[in-house]
Amino acid sequence: MTTPPGRRVPDPAPLLARALRDLRRETGLPVAFGGPVTRDGRGFVIEQLNGTRTRSLLSLRVQTGAGLGGRALALARPWVVDDYFAAEEITHVYDHAVAPEHLRSIVAAPVRVDGVTRAVLYAASRRTVDFGDRVLAAVASVVRRAERDFAVEEEVQRRLAVALSAAPPADRGAAAPDAAELDELLAELSDIAETVRDEGARLRLVEVCRRARSLSRGRSPAAPPAVPGAPAVRLSPRELDVLAEVAVGRTNDEVAAALGLLPNTVKSYLKSAMRKLGASNRVQAVHRARTAGLLDR
The missing domain is CATH 1.10.10.10 (Winged helix-like DNA-binding domain superfamily/Winged helix DNA-binding domain)
Structure with missing residues (x-):
């Protein structure tokens, strides 16, 4: 899951900020957040918040397999919980960070380029909702655009490095x-x-x-x-x-x-x-x- 040797990873901040804005707009969900995968590939850090009321999630390091986002990272595919605090299929080591936001229904989705996860995005609601096909399709669409943006930025940096060398x-x-x-x-x-x-x-x-x-x-x-x-x-x-x-x-x-x-x-x-x-x-x-x-x- 680590970055391939020689691969130049772009600054994820503007890419993530745009993806989170798109998530809120296209899903209709009030909260979105996420962050880039660490260099060692063992987790990710939540660096971007959009629609949150507190900063409880900011700078939270999520380990692979732990919590909702860690499960999505480990499985390399989106994962949904209709009621976060009642969900039995995930660990609850990060409840202390989620609780101040009163989040209930959450979807976590990995952003992958060339088989490697670059970031994890979340979209969430403060009430229990049923994520239907429309919302999940909107999440998938935003993730695909983010994956394309990451791929383009990486290719730009690679070609620029070649040109300058x-x-x-x-x-x-x-x-x-x-x-x-x-x-x-x-x-x-x-x-x-x-x-x-x-x-x-x-x-x-x-x-x-x-x-x-x-x-x-x-x-x-x-x-x-x-x-x-x-x-x-x-x-x-x-x-x-x-x-x-x-x-x-x-x-x-x-x-x-x-x-x-x-x-x-x-x-x-x-x-x-x-x-x-x-x-x-x-x-x-x-x-x-x-x-x-x-x-x-």
Whole structure:
């Protein structure tokens, strides 16, 4: 249950805050709370409260298997109690923290990415209610969005780390980064930015992409003139894939479907390939790539 080696876990606070707001709004339940799983994977800490009247639950460390949330964490699936204090299927080691809030009906749900639980979310009522299909479906929907948000943020951090590691060390003898590979990473990173729901985070990510792209171009050797037949032009594998699809007459949307990319990613690759080839349009780009021996005729 621990985080895989090399995996960069994003700051969970804004992701959890958004998920808890969504839980209250979409389930209609008055209280939501939750927290991230600890690094050792043996429990989680409740760090976010929404709709509570006290701070009795804040900073509570929940062990795997203990209480309602610990049971959901251990089983890796949601768990519901209609009346918390009467529930016999859970341990009651955290009753002292739940009691001041007078919570009764509670659902706890794990947020999982790549088979690993990242956080546990709760939605609760201060009266005994029957959690019907609508409420449970709403919980599942919020959890899926939170899982996607965690996955996107982790992928953003991973790709950003790769892009930044491509920059050469300070010593003059270091090799320059592979501009084609760095362009490809930044194009995909820009595309991922468009899927981030938090506007502030999205704008920061776009700015980081812009700065990293500017830095990479400033450090990379100048591109050779794009003369037909010039062998020095280097295209990334993805740029070649896109041009090959364009060469058979496919639109950007059709290329995206064929390669499993988003249309904006295709546009980024195509624009980058055109820049390297000195082409002003897609037809000219295909022609110059073929002339340079980069595409099958």
